[in-house]
Amino acid sequence: MKAIVLRELGGPNQLRYEDVEVPTPKANEVLVRLKYAALNRRDMFITYGMYPGMKLPSILGTDGSGEVAAVGGQVSDIRVGSAVVINPALNWGDNRAYHGPDQRLVGMPTDGTYAEYIVVPAENVFTKPDYLSWEEAAALPVAGVTAFRALMYRGNLKKGENVLIPGIGSGVALVALQIAVAHGANVFVTSSSDEKLEKAKQLGAKGGVNYRSDQWVKELKKLMGGADLIIDGVGGENFNHMISIANPAGRIVNFGATSGPIKDLILPRVFFKHLDIKGSTMGSPEDFREMLQFFEEHQIPPYIDKCYPLEAATEAQIYMEKGENFGKITLEIE
Template identity: 75%
Template sequence: MKAIVLREVGGPDKVSYEEVDVPSPKANEVLVRLKYAALNRRDLFITYGMYPGMNLPSILGADGAGEVVEVGEGVSNINIGSSVIINPALEWGENRAYSGPDHRIIGMPSDGTYAEYIIVPAENIAPKPEFLSWEEAAALPLAGVTAFRSLMYRGNLNKGETVLIPGIGSGVALFALQIAVAHGANVYVTSSSDEKLVKAQELGAKGGVNYRNENWAKELKQEMGGADLVIDGVGGDTFKDLIYLCNPAGRIVSFGATRGPVKELVLPHVFFKQIDIKGTTMGSPEDFQDMVDFFEEHKISPYVDKTYSLSEAADALKYMEEGKNFGKITLQIG
């Protein structure tokens, strides 16, 4: 089979399009012939070696959708020919509140979805929502469950609350926008692109500001009022502005830090406003199923920005690195 393999770090140019053996499922595993895969920023970080527990070589990719073509011994609830999506969170553990010590994600160190076939545990397979295309279904899992858990489980989002999502355009941020709007929240966003702000409003955002403006936080405060919940994957120096924009007793849920650490955080700004700051990453099996059910109920379709062929994975990763995408980037495989 064809696959995208990373054998050494150094950026997207280090991935190679190779012929590798088709794996065989063991007990309680299934073999899936993939139709589409989707990119996550995690994949880009891995190519640079910026990820804990690096173990190469590995086939990249956490997200995918396809058809079951073989099942291992002990698998009785999944039929050959089933259309499925893959939950990329392996061995989450028994406690929904946090992942256990054996938790890991498909696509390094275990082989991932940038391939024609993949082996996954049967428990990590879910039926593909019928209303989604193969491409949309592949785009959903990792970013979808991260956004859903951030909002609904860690963020305790209530209908009618005001939600702020900085850096709109990434997969998680867009899913958070779609989920929050469907749940009846009032959503505001930030971006460095006026075009992305317009697109976000087309998807239901009430408004937003360009954070390249010198007084963007004050502008947003005037437009939005205050935020009951902030879903942040940016971090960096702007995190202090998020505290300023929070309502008293507001919540900030952090799922990433693309701009690095938060420096010189003034803690009194946090405790005098009674603000909760929570961390989250990925999601439990319960989060994943609840996320799929929510998308089914509200008929939410992932927003796909651009599609490449599997052999063009390096170009797709470079495009992601530019940060110009609005929505998910996918790879067509089968």
């Protein structure tokens, strides 16, 4: 089969389009013939060695959808030919509140979805919602479950609340916007691009501000008043602004730190406002199942920015690295 393999570190240009053996499913596994994969910033970080547990060579890719091509001897509830979407979080563990020590993702160290076939445990394949295309289904897993867990499980989102999503345009932030709007929240966003702000409004955001403005925090407070819930994947120096924007007894759920560590955090601003600051990552199997149910109930189509053929994975990652995309970037697998 054809696959995108990373053998050496050094960025997306180190990705190689190669012939590798089709994997064989073990007793409790299934073999999926992939139709589409989707990119995540995790994939790019791995090419630079900026991810824990590095193990090379490895086939990258965490998101994917396809048809079941074969099942192991102990798999009785999944049929060959079934249309499925893959939950990429392996070995989450028994506690929904946090993942166990053996949890890992497909796409390094376990081979991932930048390939024609992938083997995963039977418990990690879920029926593809009928209303989603193959491409849309592939774009959903990582962004969908991360956003859903942050909003609904960790953030305890309620209808009518004010929600702030900084850095709109990334996969998780955009899906979080769609989920929060569908749940009846008043969503506000930030971006460095006025074009992205306008697109977010078209998807249901009440408003947004460009954070390159010197007065963006004041502008945002005037626009929304304050945030009951902030879903942050940015971190960095702007995190102190999140604390300022949060309403008393508000919640901040952080799932990433694309702008690096937080500097000069002033704790009295946290405890005098009685804020809850929570961490979150991808979700449990329950989160994944509930996320799919939510999307099917509300018929939400993931927003896709651009599609590349599998062999152009390097070009796709370079495009993602520039940060100009609005929505998910996908790979079509012939």
